[in-house]
Amino acid sequence: MDDYPLPRILNFLKKVVPFNMLESDVLQHIVSRTEIAFYPRGEKIIRMGDNASPNLFIIQTGAARVSITDETGSEILIDIRGEGDLFGGFSVLRGAEALFNVSAEEDLIVFLISIDEIKALIKANPKIKQYFDTTLVRNIKAVRKSADHQASLFTRDNQLDIDMFLTGKRVSELMTANVLTCLPGKTVQQAARDMLDRRVGSIVVVDENGTVVGIVTDADLSSKILADGRSIQTPVHEIMSAPVSSISSQAYTFDALLDMSRHDLSQLVVIDDGQLAGIISERDFQIEIGSSPLGIINDIDKSQSIKEVVDLRSNVDRILEMAMRRSGEVRPMVALFAELNERVARRFVHIVEAEMIADGLGGPPAPYCWMAMGSEGRLEQTLFTDQDNALIYEDVPNKDNDEVQQWFLQMAERVVGALEQYGIPRCSGGIMASNPKWCLRLSDWEETFLGWIRNPTPTALRMATIFFDFRGINGAYDGAIRLRQSLIDMTKRRKHFFRVLAQNALYNRPPLGFLRQFVVEKTGEHKNKLNLKMNGLAPIVDAARVLALEQGLAVTNTMERLEALTDRGVINRELLSEIDDAYDFINFIRISHHLKFQAQGHLMTNFLDPALLNNIQRKWLKESFAIVSKLQDFLSVRYQVKFLKEA
């Protein structure tokens, strides 16, 4: 009778990390202490903030949704766990309260093992201990690996930012290694001057052997010197705080934060093997958390030269990456991308204009406006983007136009060059303001647009899909707004044009086959991959554009367009919320894919190998594509056009 069900469960556990490290007899004991629970889909299993779960959960069948609730009460998804994954493991590490919400994403069968049992295991098995010690880090890695997002957790009464906790960084990654030090005999006056020079808030006092004996902070200076009225010639050892609170460079930053918060310190000295290794302060955390995109926006707006803006690029990237990791949602992040790129472009235009004057070329000969096109015009661009811009200026008499255009072209070339320096490559299709075709006065723009509408050749349609999403991004000149109104007037009741545009929008089909399997590229460089942009996002964007133009909507952002269309009853709310989810999900996969590629030093592409996704992501992606199809079906019926090519 060795065929009880129990050995089968034992075999299952044998494949689950960290139980795979255990001997069979230990596992047998564990199995005998295991319980099986069932949770129907949607059931909440653990609530964040409640007492920590007394059990560790191992998923046998189904999926669990791990999330957090932010300050506003909305739920941010952290991870989806599947068969063989654990949850509730955090309580093993730090008791107290549950850090996550866990609910059943699908009907869930789980094995429960009591935390007491696990703690006993940890005591007897150093390997298991190590596993749970690093649970956090691995959890986060898993989260990143699964291209899922995480978020800044919460800032509670004790001011702990669990974001750092989540990122699982070591103190060594965050600390300042170059520490300001002095000998105990130095006068307070000298120490204070050094601190001022280095613009730091503390000085570490070390003896001749390099051993740390104390620390003097600016708080010490003000309380012990200024308030007590001591002489500034006092040696520092008289006023220093000793012994110092220290931490190892291999400790987790979370622990550093915890210590600082508990003992109400603004910095910790990092000591390895008795030697000073660095210092970690609140400020390091603030910089790391990137708490203020506002700060960077300020920096961009204050820049006086192109170089200054270009130098900010790495900070911008860092903020974007932080935002990606922190904000649970794609949309705020894309909005931040767009906002930062727009600020940069606006700043370049401003700087170049001043340079032109300084170079004796004179100021702008007519009111003008820099226009963002394509994804930038729709506020939808991501890291992986090239320039799509144009310029519009006030109508000038024909005889002056050449000269005026020359000035703008020259200026545009400089701006385009600056953007290139900043890291946004030139548009390979030449859709840039430095191109004489796309640096026009208002009436010429109107004429160009009208030409496309009257004669919608394939080329004209391709241009229309880029240019009709234009948006002015600087200046008081209202040319872009007037051009938008003209466009709306021009397209009114042009049924044929809309049909052709709709047909065009149906060209790219979501890559789903008859049996809802993915249809990947069959040949070429991207064989067996999906084009997320062309076949996933573009159909939504294109559909929204057609409908928005038909309805005379001035907004350019895809979701804003769709929302406005819903308000007008063109599409129903149910479809809207579906598209909303689908769009976000495809975009999320795409962006996290970009970031991953960037981090690995690869070229970013919109092609994705579906094998890189986990089961649930694949399922969601399929769902998303199916929704895109639904939108296309709607378009096809509305404009009575057929699909041009089958997927």
Next chain:
Amino acid sequence: MLNFINAKLKNRILRLYLKGRSPDPIVQKNLLALHHLRIFQPALSYSYVVVDLETTGLDIKTDRAISIGAFRIRDGRVRLGDMFNRLINPERNIPPESIRIHGIVPDMIKDASTAAEAIDDFLGYLGEDILIAHHAAFDLHFLNRMMADRHGFNLQNLVIDTLPLCSRILFPQPYAMLSRPAKVNTGHYISPARQQTYLSLDSIAGLFGIKVWRRHTAVGDALATAMIFQRILSKMEKAGKGKLIHLINSGAI
């Protein structure tokens, strides 16, 4: 509900009848198995024993149990360490066609418990818990036979059958989601529970992705049944039918 009142009534008569004798404590405890049940208490607050039997055959008159397997459910959770697993010597030949089902060969039961030992052990394990089985009448028949042979009366515990619960609670649309019945091969021995292919353990477990670690062993089937019963409890609670009375009304035999 009526059958529960009926059972309580019978239980009381039995106890009156047995008054004056002094049965051993295990039996005494079984006689009081219905005592603690309060029909308006949440079903989840009770402890259950989910049982499955393997037998020498289908004939309830001549065949005998050869193994009992059971798991306990408490707080809605199946406790893997709290398992009952016993082989029984049926003191007769095991028909070869049944061996094909349960895989228990005569060699294995040479040293197995007698029916009397097995039922006493099982009584000790069962206590006053509610008994659960899939197609419970079949298993209960064999348990009661052992019980009656040993102690002169039937098991007094409340018995719930998961089969009607499956059809009423889990699949209110009659069998729409389940596969069509497999063709019954008359050459094989098939227990009544398995003949009902629509709602056989296999098809239900398969539908829910419940991995049946070892089919056609008493403990393997008991575990599958327990995991199905878990779902039933959860679903009934969700539907606002989480009291014991609801369970009795839908599944008591």
